[in-house]
Amino acid sequence: MPADACLNYVDEEHFCPHCQTRLSCCSTPPFHVGDGLGWGSDVFFVCLNDECRLFINGWKHVEEQYGQTASFRYMVLPGEKEGGPIMVGSKSAFTGTIDPEELKVKNSRYQKEKDSLAKLQTCVAEKNLDPVLFLITDEESALEGRRKACELLADLCDISCIDPIRNHKFRHTEIGQLAGIAIASVLQKTFQRECPHCSEIIKAQASVCKHCGK
Numbered sequence: 001m002p003a004d005a006c007l008n009y010v011d012e013e014h015f016c017p018h019c020q021t022r023l024s025c026c027s028t029p030p031f032h033v034g035d036g037l038g039w040g041s042d043v044f045f046v047c048l049n050d051e052c053r054l055f056i057n058g059w060k061h062v063e064e065q066y067g068q069t070a071s072f073r074y075m076v077l078p079g080e081k082e083g084g085p086i087m088v089g090s091k092s093a094f095t096g097t098i099d100p101e102e103l104k105v106k107n108s109r110y111q112k113e114k115d116s117l118a119k120l121q122t123c124v125a126e127k128n129l130d131p132v133l134f135l136i137t138d139e140e141s142a143l144e145g146r147r148k149a150c151e152l153l154a155d156l157c158d159i160s161c162i163d164p165i166r167n168h169k170f171r172h173t174e175i176g177q178l179a180g181i182a183i184a185s186v187l188q189k190t191f192q193r194e195c196p197h198c199s200e201i202i203k204a205q206a207s208v209c210k211h212c213g214k
Helices: 003-007 053-066 100-119 130-137 143-156 159-166 173-189
Strands: 024-027 043-046 071-076 084-088 192-194 201-203
Touching (some): 053 084, 100 143, 173 192
């Protein structure tokens, strides 16, 4: 379910007329069980209160009328003021709700990825490490953009990138290796190295670390 689809309706509030419970935002089923014409929306709002009288009384009604094990939950489509019952075959139907706050966080991350990718074009000229560092350490970003960021890291030649990258746990081994290669290039260009004992940055020609004394 596209995040943008639910974000468009995140501020909508709907309440069940049968129990006054606020409806939950859920993904619509792949097919409209009523007329087969589709829902016209990726999401809708459903009453998930198991104590709702529509849901409780629906089991008996469906069994008596149709001889089936099912009930009803109240639902409303986005942008609509009135809703109606939808048949469900179990208590677990539609319980996989969409968390609007989680979607906001995911959308914010995605927007930052897009912004960072756009800034890669000028980051070296502007000496802007931020978009490069974000893409390299963001495990959700696309691999192509992360690889490009690793290439640019060496060109930026900014040793402040070392600690964030060294302290990041890479899920994708390739990106971790590319970032390590870029760091090695930065250190070589700046005539520095990492102390093998304390990992602090020292001059390449230093025989004793000024930080740990080894």
